[in-house]
Amino acid sequence: MNHSDLLQVAKEFGDPVYVYDANKISSQFNRLTNAFSGVPKLRLNYAVKALSNISILRLMQSMGSGLDTVSLQEVRLGLMAGFAPEDIIFTPNGVSLEEIEEASALGVQINIDNLSILEQFGSRHPKVPVCIRINPHVMAGGNTKISVGHIDSKFGISIHQIPHLLRIVELTKMNINGIHMHTGSDILDIEVFLYASEILFETAKHFPDLEFIDFGSGFKVPYKAGDIQTNIEELGEKLGKRFNDFCDEYGRDLTLAFEPGKFLVSEAGYFLAKVNVVKQTTSTVFASVDSGFNHLIRPMLYGATHEIINISNPEGKERFYSVVGYICETDTFANNKRINEISEGDILCFRNAGAYCFTMASNYNSRFRPPEVLWYNGKAILIRERETFEDLTRNQRDVKDLFQPKKQKAEAK
Numbered sequence: 001m002n003h004s005d006l007l008q009v010a011k012e013f014g015d016p017v018y019v020y021d022a023n024k025i026s027s028q029f030n031r032l033t034n035a036f037s038g039v040p041k042l043r044l045n046y047a048v049k050a051l052s053n054i055s056i057l058r059l060m061q062s063m064g065s066g067l068d069t070v071s072l073q074e075v076r077l078g079l080m081a082g083f084a085p086e087d088i089i090f091t092p093n094g095v096s097l098e099e100i101e102e103a104s105a106l107g108v109q110i111n112i113d114n115l116s117i118l119e120q121f122g123s124r125h126p127k128v129p130v131c132i133r134i135n136p137h138v139m140a141g142g143n144t145k146i147s148v149g150h151i152d153s154k155f156g157i158s159i160h161q162i163p164h165l166l167r168i169v170e171l172t173k174m175n176i177n178g179i180h181m182h183t184g185s186d187i188l189d190i191e192v193f194l195y196a197s198e199i200l201f202e203t204a205k206h207f208p209d210l211e212f213i214d215f216g217s218g219f220k221v222p223y224k225a226g227d228i229q230t231n232i233e234e235l236g237e238k239l240g241k242r243f244n245d246f247c248d249e250y251g252r253d254l255t256l257a258f259e260p261g262k263f264l265v266s267e268a269g270y271f272l273a274k275v276n277v278v279k280q281t282t283s284t285v286f287a288s289v290d291s292g293f294n295h296l297i298r299p300m301l302y303g304a305t306h307e308i309i310n311i312s313n314p315e316g317k318e319r320f321y322s323v324v325g326y327i328c329e330t331d332t333f334a335n336n337k338r339i340n341e342i343s344e345g346d347i348l349c350f351r352n353a354g355a356y357c358f359t360m361a362s363n364y365n366s367r368f369r370p371p372e373v374l375w376y377n378g379k380a381i382l383i384r385e386r387e388t389f390e391d392l393t394r395n396q397r398d399v400k401d402l403f404q405p406k407k408q409k410a411e412a413k
């Protein structure tokens with residue numbers, strides 16, 4: 001998408017607004033598929049949490065993707081978008097047995113990440129095939145909040161608990177049809193994948209009835225030109241070959257599964273916000289936009305850096321700006337960054353806004369969540385409307401009969 005396309009979307013749908021480029025999503029999907037073309041059975045399950053709009057899920061389905069889900073609600077969104085239950089894997093963490101049973105009743109592939117639920121589920125439903133999430137004890141991921149495969153992490157069943165796990169499987173006679181790991185997001189080094197994969201291969205040897213091995217996700221995408229990214233092609237070549245060798249050793253072709261979120265949708269997303277105020281202080285020039293961490297929390301939550309472009313004045317002289325939101329707390333999107341000269345009313349474009357932006361948005365400060373627009377074949381299609389005041393109040397119950405207004409003393413005279 002070019003700047004004038006984006007400005008056109010802001011004009012048509014107002015600001016702030018999220019825009020997703022369908023072509024970029026499909027080119028990323030094809031890139032990953034091509035990288036692993038040497039593997040006979042490949043399965044990509046899009047991680048719904050990254051961007052869960054039903055129209056995006058339909059786009060994923062049209063490309064042949066499955067879904068990775070972490071809540072019953074994500075499962076339902078997938079079913080609503082037309083996915084067959086067998087094309088959905090449910091990988092929750094810390095949820096109740098009831099939620100897992102409910103998902104299982106819908107027919108999706110269950111992935112269990114703790115021994116307690118594994119034993120309970122296996123005893124009650126020994127015939128339901130189950131995948132197990134292994135914690136390989138590998139330190140991976142761009143920062144501690146998104147590193148989930150290390151020894152202190154709450155995720156997965158420790159590789160040191162394999163003997164216990166095997167006793168549960170033997171006792172319940174349950175069928176383990178897959179093993180899974182996900183060690184973190186923004187993994188820089190493919191060696192980490194390859195190292196953790198070896199642990200998964202070793203673990204796989206304990207389970208004779210596997211159908212698939214799921215390597216999770218965590219591919220690092222670039223956040224600006226020249227930024228470091230996971231070398232998918234090299235990973236495809238190395239891991240693909242190693243996987244095929246493992247299948248020979250195992251005795252049959254298994255499916256190699258991934259569950260990419262960011263890789264598929266991060267770069268396809270643009271978040272557009274308008275500059276309300278340019279404020280010069282003694283040390284800084286702030287550009288305050290009509291948004292905040294209610295719409296894009298990643299900079300405040302993870303220290304993520306989203307490139308910001310002034311698409312209203314892309315040729316303007318570069319100056320230093322701190323781009324901030326309108327929230328009643330510090331909500332800094334960028335600190336003293338060079339941006340083309342900003343005037344009040346300009347539209348700023350935040351890049352990499354496809355993954356974990358809308359899905360992490362909230363109504364904090366009682367603001368509306370913005371609309372979402374899909375850019376498809378040169379056309380802008382509204383896929384979620386801007387919220388309204390009715391949306392904010394819809395589920396509230398007003399106890400107006402319980403409390404009577406009382407004037408403050410000064411006013412009461």
Ligand SMILES: Cc1ncc(COP(=O)(O)O)c(C=O)c1O
Nearest residue numbers: 047182185217218259260261262
């Ligand atoms: C189990 C699991 N799979 C896949 C993903 C997607 O990761 P990414 O967005 O880095 O591709 C996540 C992200 O949190 C996850 O927890």
